[in-house]
Amino acid sequence: MFDKIVRDLAEKAQENSVTANNEYIGKDGLRYCGVCHKPKEQFLGVSLYFPDGKVPSECDCDKAARLKMEEETKLRKAQEHLAELQRHCFTDTAYSRHTFGQDKGYNPEARKVAEWYVDTFEERCQKCEGLLFMGDTGTGKTFFACCIANALLRKGVAPWVTAVQPLLRDLGDFNRSSAALREIQSTQLLVLDDFGTNQSGARNLDLLFEAIDTRERSGLPLIITTNLSPADFNNPPSIELKRIYSRIKKMCLCCEKSPVIMDGEDIRELAARTAHKS
Ligand SMILES: [Zn+2]
Structure with a gap:
């Protein structure tokens, strides 16, 4: 007892x-x-x-805490992976900040095309269909081209975004040219920003032709942003530019949604002129 x-x-x-x-x-x-x-x-x-x-x-609390930690680790690793991809894909860190989430809604038509391009990228890739964003400085062409690249990056596609000037510098540099050419040849989507400014001089035109020609031969899509007008593209000032422009037209003006004109003032006039592109 x-x-x-x-x-x-x-x-x-x-x-x-x-x-x-x-x-x-x-x-x-x-x-x-x-x-x-x-x-x-x-x-x-x-x-x-x-x-x-x-x-x-594990009690239930331990298990919940472990799962939460695992989830956080997974998220952190995904963010680190994305940051690493962004470092590789964007030659300028400003490019990586241009996402659809940052869009202020000034140009819903351009956004529609950009989203369509992301959504149908597989088909665009197969058909080697790029885009041409045309407009003056500040009209958002770089923004939407980068939105496409950023959105594709999040879908596991590895684009490469570079302005033309630094690309020409790399191509003209003995130590960096082969890496740049490799990138042009293999990246799933090449975005050439700011095409058409200061691209003069025989050496620059040769390098530019090499870049565009290499991309065309890769059979992969190209997106270009430019302040050149459709009329500029139809009236190249030199033989060198003519062969460059003709390749760009072939790659970037082959789908009905291109060019994306970012200048509200002359849309109809420009579109009419583009309709007669050669
Ligand atoms: Zn517990």
Whole structure:
């Protein structure tokens, strides 16, 4: 009788022995969680490493905390991976900030085309269909070209976005030209920003032709932003530019949605002129 009272008291004491972590010892001698009341250890038989036969196990709170941590780690790794891709894909960090989420809605038509391009990229790729964003400075052509690249990046496509001037510098540099050409040849989507400014001089035109020609031969799509007008493209000032423009037209004006004219003032006139592109 006395033994039973002592035993009961001891069990009661064990059960109520809340530890620093809000744990207590249950009737079975195992540690229990004071929050979810699930065991934090289990009997697995006595072994060298567990002389009392108890091994730790997760209560519901532990499991939830572990899953949350795993989720956070996964998210962090995905963000790091994206940042790494962005470093590779955008030669200028400003490009990586241009996303559909940042769109102010000034040009819903251009946005529609950009989203269509992202949504149908596989088909655009197969048909080697690029886009030509035309307009004056500040009309958002770079923005939407980069929106496409950023959205595709998040879908696992690896685009490469560069302005023409730094590309020409790389192509003209003995140490960097082969890497630049490799990128032009292999990137799933090449975006050439700011085409048409200061591209003069025989050397620059040669390099530009090499870049455009290499891209055409790769059979992969090209997106160009330019402040040149459709009329400029139809009236190249030199033989060198004529062969460059003709390749660009072939790659970037082969679908009905291109060119994307970003200048509100002359849309109809420009579109009419583009309709007669040669
Ligand atoms: Zn718990």
